[in-house]
Amino acid sequence: MARYLRQLMRAHVVSRRFDPLILLWVALAAVLGFLVVNPLLRLILTSLEAPDTGTFTIANYLAAYGRPRYVQALWNSLWLGASVTVLCLFFALPIAWAVSRTDMPGKGAVRLMVLGAFITPPYLGAIGWILLAGPNAGWLNRLWMALTGAPEGVLDIYSFPGLTFIIAIYSFPYLFIFTASALDVVSSEMEDAANILGAGTLRTVLKVTLPMVLPAILGGAIVTFLETIALFGSPALIAIPARFNVVTTQLQQFFSPPVRSEVAAAYAVPLLLVTVAMFALQRRLIARKGFVALTGKGGERRLIALGPWRFVLLGYALFVLSLSVLLPYASLSQAALARAWGQGWSFANLTLGNFYYLLFEHETAGRSVVNSFLYAGAAACLAIGLSLSIAYIVNRRLLPFAGMLSFLCMAPFVVPGIVLAIAFYAAYAPPPLALYGTALILILAFTTRFLPIGYANASAAIRGINPEMEEAVRILGGGRLLAVRRVMAPLMKRSLVGAWLLVFIPATRELSTAMFLYGPRTRTMSVMLLDLSEEGNFERLAALGFLLLAATIVIVGVGFRLVGGDFMLRRGRS
Amino acid sequence: MTKLALVDLGRSFGQTAAVQSVSLALAPGEFVSLLGPSGCGKTTTLRMIAGFIKPTAGRIEMNGALLSDPHRVVPPEKRGMSMIFQSYAIWPNMTVRENVAFGLKLRRMPGEDMQRRLNLILDVVRLGALADRYPAELSGGQQQRVALARAIVIEPEVLLLDEPLSNLDANLREEMRAEIRRLHDEFRITTVYVTHDQSEAMVTSDRIVVMSQGRIEQVDDPVSLYNRPRTRFVAGFIGRTNFLDGHIDGGMAVFPGIAAPAGMVPGLKLAPRPVSFSVRPNTVALHRTQPAADGIWCFPGRIVERAFLGEHWDYGVQPDGSDLRLRVATSPQDVHGLGDAVWIGIDPARIVEIPPAESA
Numbered sequence A: 001m002a003r004y005l006r007q008l009m010r011a012h013v014v015s016r017r018f019d020p021l022i023l024l025w026v027a028l029a030a031v032l033g034f035l036v037v038n039p040l041l042r043l044i045l046t047s048l049e050a051p052d053t054g055t056f057t058i059a060n061y062l063a064a065y066g067r068p069r070y071v072q073a074l075w076n077s078l079w080l081g082a083s084v085t086v087l088c089l090f091f092a093l094p095i096a097w098a099v100s101r102t103d104m105p106g107k108g109a110v111r112l113m114v115l116g117a118f119i120t121p122p123y124l125g126a127i128g129w130i131l132l133a134g135p136n137a138g139w140l141n142r143l144w145m146a147l148t149g150a151p152e153g154v155l156d157i158y159s160f161p162g163l164t165f166i167i168a169i170y171s172f173p174y175l176f177i178f179t180a181s182a183l184d185v186v187s188s189e190m191e192d193a194a195n196i197l198g199a200g201t202l203r204t205v206l207k208v209t210l211p212m213v214l215p216a217i218l219g220g221a222i223v224t225f226l227e228t229i230a231l232f233g234s235p236a237l238i239a240i241p242a243r244f245n246v247v248t249t250q251l252q253q254f255f256s257p258p259v260r261s262e263v264a265a266a267y268a269v270p271l272l273l274v275t276v277a278m279f280a281l282q283r284r285l286i287a288r289k290g291f292v293a294l295t296g297k298g299g300e301r302r303l304i305a306l307g308p309w310r311f312v313l314l315g316y317a318l319f320v321l322s323l324s325v326l327l328p329y330a331s332l333s334q335a336a337l338a339r340a341w342g343q344g345w346s347f348a349n350l351t352l353g354n355f356y357y358l359l360f361e362h363e364t365a366g367r368s369v370v371n372s373f374l375y376a377g378a379a380a381c382l383a384i385g386l387s388l389s390i391a392y393i394v395n396r397r398l399l400p401f402a403g404m405l406s407f408l409c410m411a412p413f414v415v416p417g418i419v420l421a422i423a424f425y426a427a428y429a430p431p432p433l434a435l436y437g438t439a440l441i442l443i444l445a446f447t448t449r450f451l452p453i454g455y456a457n458a459s460a461a462i463r464g465i466n467p468e469m470e471e472a473v474r475i476l477g478g479g480r481l482l483a484v485r486r487v488m489a490p491l492m493k494r495s496l497v498g499a500w501l502l503v504f505i506p507a508t509r510e511l512s513t514a515m516f517l518y519g520p521r522t523r524t525m526s527v528m529l530l531d532l533s534e535e536g537n538f539e540r541l542a543a544l545g546f547l548l549l550a551a552t553i554v555i556v557g558v559g560f561r562l563v564g565g566d567f568m569l570r571r572g573r574s
Numbered sequence B: 001m002t003k004l005a006l007v008d009l010g011r012s013f014g015q016t017a018a019v020q021s022v023s024l025a026l027a028p029g030e031f032v033s034l035l036g037p038s039g040c041g042k043t044t045t046l047r048m049i050a051g052f053i054k055p056t057a058g059r060i061e062m063n064g065a066l067l068s069d070p071h072r073v074v075p076p077e078k079r080g081m082s083m084i085f086q087s088y089a090i091w092p093n094m095t096v097r098e099n100v101a102f103g104l105k106l107r108r109m110p111g112e113d114m115q116r117r118l119n120l121i122l123d124v125v126r127l128g129a130l131a132d133r134y135p136a137e138l139s140g141g142q143q144q145r146v147a148l149a150r151a152i153v154i155e156p157e158v159l160l161l162d163e164p165l166s167n168l169d170a171n172l173r174e175e176m177r178a179e180i181r182r183l184h185d186e187f188r189i190t191t192v193y194v195t196h197d198q199s200e201a202m203v204t205s206d207r208i209v210v211m212s213q214g215r216i217e218q219v220d221d222p223v224s225l226y227n228r229p230r231t232r233f234v235a236g237f238i239g240r241t242n243f244l245d246g247h248i249d250g251g252m253a254v255f256p257g258i259a260a261p262a263g264m265v266p267g268l269k270l271a272p273r274p275v276s277f278s279v280r281p282n283t284v285a286l287h288r289t290q291p292a293a294d295g296i297w298c299f300p301g302r303i304v305e306r307a308f309l310g311e312h313w314d315y316g317v318q319p320d321g322s323d324l325r326l327r328v329a330t331s332p333q334d335v336h337g338l339g340d341a342v343w344i345g346i347d348p349a350r351i352v353e354i355p356p357a358e359s360a
């Protein structure tokens, strides 16, 4: 035995001067170069080139920002982002505080509905609200007219405040998650310390609790702002009929024939820069003082007794959540199942015809459902596979400069979806690849878009497993591959399913990236929804949205069963 | 004959040298511990032996064959060793039996032999009844025994342990360190054991390697290490001690405020020079009256601190006219009050000369 071992050992004294892992590094770097670096580079180059000659020019920037209309759209976006953020603060902070720190009843239901708001594609909610608050015909307006006898409704969703509102009711979950997670680790002792010195509940909240979680709130506010200005679906549904533009709808107009992608690129670059700068700011906020509250063990936590006020808070939470979940879900399902939505709920008005039409009669709608799930599935697999390999190399320090790979994986986080789409267009629409309109370009763009989510989760999954688990395999005589197969893979299964779903779910509804890259046979559900909205047939539109929602709820439900608990509302997904 | 040899072994991480010129030879079946404070390079040394870390200097040999040098490293899976990790690293997705059988399966041991070996080892570590449980259903001590069984069952060339007991509570730790030694007596596997706990090292080891700042301070058996420390670090790290720093002058050992005949210390060179001694607290006696015995260093002094620890009294005494303070451990019957005048008796035959402190 010993002699055999000795022979074996001599045979395996390998020279480490050339490591085959280097090849893997090169391959991964090439993939990331293709997905991340090249498109962004092409975006910037395109914005600086004359379209026909390819010579250097700043004419595109002059064209993009030369007209007051275009500058106004940028201004509208910033203004919209700010208003949405403020509104979200009003929605999110009281609910987060109530759920995390007080004895408000019904917390489970509230959390569940926040999750509901979180997974609702904002453009679907917008459609629901068009049915609720469309001028005169909307349900709430009709209710108002019936109650007061007024000749006209009071609500007009096709307005700047309307747009602000419907974006805010679906964006506030970000702030909720940031704030609630920060509050979750503030120990009661810190509040007790203020109480014992004579401060009442409200004063304690304002003077002690709030300052401790302020950095988290600011971080959440910045994310909300950036998500808002990058949003395409809701503005397309609301702002265009309301006759104003924001950056994203303006970008779309540069893309409608005659396509002026170089102007679009120039128009998008400042959006990219704003986003990068604000994320940098957010990181500094969170890295600096603030999270002192996170360092302690949290100490003991006790819930604040609110007395009768707890029902007031619950009422407020339910009010906000019915705005974002209950009412629009009701109006959407009613329309989806109606022959004519304006006729209201009645047996005669009930039909499944809308679904039948979409799935079997419409030329591309059925296909778009398949496409959405297919592309999302493929993108999730690619993103997780790529993230896992890189996270493993980085985490095990297998290669030098692996940190660069991880930086590239996280980089798309600061690229708005619509900018990424233009970048992909600039890089891969022209020959030689000419991928425009193919399934491949959509899959690759989705992969890139959600790579940061995949990477953050894959990396957390790997970090969650003590490397000694793997070393124990190796010292007993198993190679690295065996260790990965027999130990790492089984142990990471659950968290990887979670990570996969966290990429898959947003990819099924991704609109802003798909918008500029789809072709006649590669429409996704999200694109299809927008197309249908132009036809103005709300019953069919609602039916398609209903399908998307139902599928999402089923998938999230499956995720809960497999992965358990709060897997979507955890902080630090990205 | 040498089983495992470390020759001038070194490893640096960037600028910092974690391990420097470590040389050590283990005889077959020997149990050696690496002992030292946290950060002194024990884990790095052990992981170099295992093949997880490549040395930046020197080499490692087993049975005369090269395992590691800065250019070549036999990967861990080809070394025929096994290791017990600080976290135990029991695979939670496998039962106790599957965990223990893993190494045997990799060695393609025939089924019947394997079952026999498995049952034997599971009985040795008293896990027979728990063989089909999953690790999450075991206590810390039981998990530890799974790790032991898994490592020993393959009859490794060398067994490596990295602070295996640090996650257990105090009682269990005492039990397990005895268990580890018992298994060693039974299987005689050449073992390298890393710990920062001197009593663990003393209970288990044939020889102890004391390390500090990446270097070996002293290699010796536990008794010699305690009685004959060769450096100030070892004297201070193994057990408690008093340092007496002074110089030799005209045949006297002169310390701040006190002096005693240097000739009484066996083998001490009497040439004038700075000198330092290590004096164990349990080699100092306290007397109410001046002791008559010859051959004892004797100083009047008084009690300035005391604490009763059950098994002994712990006194702080100060010789008159000196600001030295000596720790003294006496039997529980030896009671003195705070401020009492006492005679301090030091047996010169039991004090150890160590290299003088740098600053003194």
Ligand SMILES: Nc1ncnc2c1ncn2[C@@H]1O[C@H](COP(=O)(O)OP(=O)(O)O)[C@@H](O)[C@H]1O
Residues within 6 Å of the ligand: B013, B017, B018, B036, B037, B038, B039, B040, B041, B042, B043, B044, B045
């Ligand atoms: N991967 C590493 N990178 C940089 N420094 C390291 C690394 N591993 C260990 N060190 C340093 O080497 C020294 C010795 O570490 P280690 O061998 O773990 O000590 P011990 O096990 O004795 O506590 C420490 O100063 C530690 O900070």
Ligand SMILES: [Mg+2]
Residues within 6 Å of the ligand: B039, B042, B043, B044, B163
């Ligand atoms: Mg260590």
